[in-house]
Amino acid sequence: MIEALGLTKLYGRKKAVDDLTFTIRPGIVTGFLGPNGAGKSTTMRMILGLDAPTSGSVRVNGKLYREHSAPLHEVGALLEARSIHTGRSAFNHLLALAQTGGISRARVDEVVDMVGLREVARKRVGGFSLGMGQRLGIASALLGDPHTLILDEPVNGLDPDGIRWIRNLLKSLAAEGRTVFVSSHLMSEMAQTAEHLIVIGRGRLIADTSMDEFIARSSHNLVRVRTTDPDNLAGVLAGPDVSVVAAPGNALEVSGLSTDQIGLAAGRAGITLLELSAQQTSLEEAFMELTKDDVEFHGATTTNESVSPLETAGADR
């Protein structure tokens, strides 16, 4: 359980995090979504007591992070940019962290096995690939068998196999009753794992909603119809809760009716259809629509295509 109350962080006069209030519940995976520079990492650092809030507070399992006497048992964190000394071996890195909380060597070996790093555990972290570094970060998060997990962009640099592994791991950790809070700038990734979503942009809360609700709200169920006789078809389809908009090329964009209903109505009226297709708004588009005013860094070209961090999203869909 993580409870943020009016959490605010100023860097100079710039508000990195602006009056965030939310509660992350145990037992489910909660996605923390926002464009690059939205304040996700800053928020996570404040949860861990690494950065002090300018105002407001955030509590983990009922206490400020620094008030926990065994913090690794309360919260396991994977922080951005691998917080690992590159000169040390994976095993020694984990051992040094474990020793602060009296955690046994056996547990270190256990988490090393859990993330599949046994073969390289005695090698220096400096030679690790991005994916291996991520796995080591996850191993350190699991070390204290914590109630709450905070993971900043855990799928970064993982191969498809690793991504699937992370998804299953997160779901099983949540199913065990833990609080799992995962940040990402990729909507598609969140759609696969998270049950609940916190969306922020420019440090402000944009949405705090269940994933189902988010999907339902963002799909407009738009149907595109192309026909030889658009005017007639528009008349046939007209009705309450139905909107018909003319589009170029003798096409109509219809919302409020399914493809079946449109096809049947056209058939009854004897109108020839050339195309009938459902236009599902992708979650990615819905997310971009939601955050378009809050993206920190636009590319130089037209805004719609330049919300750069999101473009890579298609890769693992």
Added chain:
Amino acid sequence: MSTATATPTRPPASKPKRVNQARVLLSEWTKIRSLRSTSFSLLAAVVFIIGFSVLVPWVIVAHWPPRDPREALGFDPTTRALSGIFLAQLAIGVLGVLLITGEYATGMIRATFAAVPARLPVLWAKAAVFAAVTLVLMVPTVLGAFLIGQSILTSKHLQTSLSSSGVLRAVIGAALFLTVVGLLGIGLGALLRNTAGGISTLFGLLFVLPIIVRFLPSSWSDPINKYLPSNAGEAITHVHPDPSLLAPWTGLGLFFGYAVIVLIAAAVSLRRRDA
């Protein structure tokens, strides 16, 4: 806590243990021994000290007696055998700085402070572990260097022994001096959080400050000189107390005091600043 959608079914984990100073000490010991830079720097320090304990006495013996008889008069066989400590302080000072700034540079400090949110136990543990390691290694090194140096000086009957007045103090003092240099390095590293800044400040204090003071008129430089960190620390390595320097233990005490001040400043900044 409100009811969760899933009930916790996992087996109870081993009972969590509190973070305390002893556990943090053990953790910092693991950290220090698992970095190659530790062994390299300490090995360099040993090589410098032993190397110069051969080189300097050997050159002295080869050119004895000196042309200027006054040089023979003030001859201190102990400091001559330990001249390597002036190079060794580079290696140890840099290592002290790196023990902290290396964590900032790699981001490790965030993992460290997430594990030890009180933060200060980390600083104390780093200082204690490093001081202990340096002292345990440097005491036999300077003793060895002293004995090697004296055995070379014997050929011209220039040697002294540990039982002579002030000699043991000067030899052990050299190891203590190096330990304090290391502590100063840790303090500066924690205060400045940046390797280049930490190292240059350390050497600015130890080497550049005395040069600048030397440019001042002697009415200014004479009273200031003995209180400079390097001169204060070095006083203990002279068998016959140098009248222009502080008394041996007073000087070392002051040098240690400087390191403590820097460590306290670092502690304050560590508590206040974002990691």
